[in-house]
Amino acid sequence: MEKIAAWLVALCLFQHASVVLSADHYVRYETKGKVRYGVLRGGEVMELQAGLFPMSGMTGGSVALDDIRLLPPTEAGKVFAVGMNFASHLSSSSRKPPPVFVKLPSSLTAHGATIVLPADARNVHFEGELVLVIGKVARNVSQDKASDYIFGVTVGNDLTERSWQRRDLQWIRAKASDGFGPVGPSIATGLDYTNLLLTTRLNNNVVQQENTRHMIHSPAKVVSYLSEYFTLEPGDLIFMGTPGRTQAMKHGDVVSVEIEGVGLLSNTIESSNEH
Numbered sequence: 001m002e003k004i005a006a007w008l009v010a011l012c013l014f015q016h017a018s019v020v021l022s023a024d025h026y027v028r029y030e031t032k033g034k035v036r037y038g039v040l041r042g043g044e045v046m047e048l049q050a051g052l053f054p055m056s057g058m059t060g061g062s063v064a065l066d067d068i069r070l071l072p073p074t075e076a077g078k079v080f081a082v083g084m085n086f087a088s089h090l091s092s093s094s095r096k097p098p099p100v101f102v103k104l105p106s107s108l109t110a111h112g113a114t115i116v117l118p119a120d121a122r123n124v125h126f127e128g129e130l131v132l133v134i135g136k137v138a139r140n141v142s143q144d145k146a147s148d149y150i151f152g153v154t155v156g157n158d159l160t161e162r163s164w165q166r167r168d169l170q171w172i173r174a175k176a177s178d179g180f181g182p183v184g185p186s187i188a189t190g191l192d193y194t195n196l197l198l199t200t201r202l203n204n205n206v207v208q209q210e211n212t213r214h215m216i217h218s219p220a221k222v223v224s225y226l227s228e229y230f231t232l233e234p235g236d237l238i239f240m241g242t243p244g245r246t247q248a249m250k251h252g253d254v255v256s257v258e259i260e261g262v263g264l265l266s267n268t269i270e271s272s273n274e275h
Contacts, residue, residue, distance in 0.1 A: 023261055025186040026052055026152070028075075029068040040065070040186055052151070052187075053135060053234030072108040073154050073187045074133060074235035079103040080226055081129075081158055081175070085216050085241025097225050098217035103158070103239065104176040111185035114268045115159070118177055123163045124249055124269070127242035128200035128208050128257035131156035132219055133187050138232040146220040149232065152189035155265040156239050157182040157200075157257050162248070183237065188262040193219060198243065201256045210243035212259075217241075 025040040037052055038045035043065045050056035052074070083099045084092035092099050109115060117124055135151025158175065159182070165174035193212060200208035222238060249255060251271035258264040 023152075023188040023190040025188050025263070026073065027184075027186045028071045028073045030071060031063055031068045035071065038063070070110050070112060070185050072110050072183050073185070074237065076105050076108065076235050076237045077233055078230065078236045079105055079108065079181065079239070080222075080230075080237070081239035082217060082222055082241045086210060086214055086243035087216065088210060088214070088244045089242055089246075092216055094216050098222050100222070100226065101171055101175065103181050104172070106178060107176040107181035108237075109179045109182050109267070111182070111263075111265050112267070113179070113182070114270050115179040115182065116270045116272055117179075119272045121161050121164075121177070121271075122248075124159055124161050124180075125246035126200055126202065126207070126249060126255045126257075127158035127160055127246055128198055129156045129158050129242050130193060130196065130198060130212050130215075130240045130259060130262075131183055132193075132223065132238040132240060134223075134232045134236040134238070135234055137234070138223060138227045141224055141227045143218075143220045143224040146223040146227075149223055149227075150193075150219060151234070152187040153191065153193045153259075153262055154183055154187050154237075155185075155257050155259050155262055156237070157255060157265060157267065158239050158242060160246075181239075182257075182265055182267045184263075184265055186263050191261050193262075196262065197260045199258045201258070202247070202249065203254055204256075207247065208242065208244040212240070214243065215240060 028037050037048045044062045047059040047061045048056045049059050084090040131154045133151045138149040159180040161174045195213045197211050249269045253269045256266040
């Protein structure tokens, strides 16, 4: 629970930052063998009667954060991702549609989980990213209405096996193997997600840092574009691209992605070759 405690400390520090933090933070978790949703308040989770889509009322009960197991914050039916969305990483033309691909829902894993890499994965890189959470059914929505369909945002890490990415016909193995989609720990609402600082750390060393205002393709543009071809549904996720440089990780590395006002996502990398 040390990583959760560290995240809570970071969240408290954000209250003194310039960004307006009127956000609510929603979590999905397991307790006593049951999966529930709740609202995070300090070290307590206030229980919801049911889920987020639609928003259910409070039960009046609560549970300590230390007594639950956090899960990916939604049961996503579809997981999309945007490539080449920061000039500091790889550029795409702002005048063209956003370059998108898909990750499998089975790739998603929670904050604090250990990610066991496939035996032949030798070149797995971190990619810290902002992740949009769809809140209602979206089909053929305009850019000026697209924000109405974004429930909130969470933190993601689009793990990528670069050798497979270059070699395979499609990126499904490189981007969507089991555990290659850490996401969470909570969904934050009420933030200006187009102006948030994203920081990735590898073993506590800063390896990526950039503001989301530098995204080439805006969240509204991406949601509108995807909705032309796919029916977006509540709980679907959209990874919004990574900034800066990435590098390969090794057994025992701890990779953390932090977005101001949203939270901190941390996972340990384990190589199956070390078993």
